[in-house]
Amino acid sequence: MSMLGRLAPEYYVTKLAFLLIGCVILGAGVYLEILADVAKLPGESFVRAVSATWNTEFGITKICFDVSMTVIAGLLSIFYSHQLQGVREGTIIAALLVGFIARLLGRKLAIFKACWKKLLPWTLLPQLHRNTGCSLSEDNTEAAAGKSENTWPGSWAAIFTTVK
Numbered sequence: 148m149s150m151l152g153r154l155a156p157e158y159y160v161t162k163l164a165f166l167l168i169g170c171v172i173l174g175a176g177v178y179l180e181i182l183a184d185v186a187k188l189p190g191e192s193f194v195r196a197v198s199a200t201w202n203t204e205f206g207i208t209k210i211c212f213d214v215s216m217t218v219i220a221g222l223l224s225i226f227y228s229h230q231l232q233g234v235r236e237g238t239i240i241a242a243l244l245v246g247f248i249a250r251l252l253g254r255k256l257a258i259f260k261a262c263w264k265k266l267l268p269w270t271l272l273p274q275l276h277r278n279t280g281c282s283l284s285e286d287n288t289e290a291a292a293g294k295s296e297n298t299w300p301g302s303w304a305a306i307f308t309t310v311k
Contacts, residue, residue, distance in 0.1 A: 162237075163237075166237050166240060166241065167240075169241075170244040170248060173245050173248075174245045174246075174248025174251075175248065175252060177191055177209070177245060177246075177248075177249040178249040178252040178253055181249070181253075182256075182259070190216075193212065194208050194209045194212050197212070205249070206246050206251075206253060207246070207250065209245065209246030209249060209250070210242070210243060210246035210247060211246075212246075213241070213242035213243070213245060213246055214239075214243065216242070217238050217239060217242040220234050220238070221234040
């Protein structure tokens, strides 16, 4: 806070510019977090699990999740305080832009994903699986790919199968 204390915007246009800069930085951070396949924040982890389970694109799922959370926050605000508080145009812009920017970076920087996997074959995910005893077993790979008859529980079972 002390580093950016002098950058307190007073004008609405300046506040909007700072919001857009923040959305770009956050979208890039979300993309890098997904690219590196490291331990994610709960919001991104939920979006990643949903997009993997339902085989949807991460960016679109992130936008839907953020917009739904914004709508829920607005409805709860109206329900409890009888007026809209805490949800304004900046919240709506951020809900729409962060997922879009992560999706855009994912498409534009797709070549780096292949290079990342070749240069750094190790990731935190296999180490995490070894340490926790969780992994994708071969008998559950069809469920993880959505080819099982019972897709919803099968895909979750594939994610949380314990090693024998």
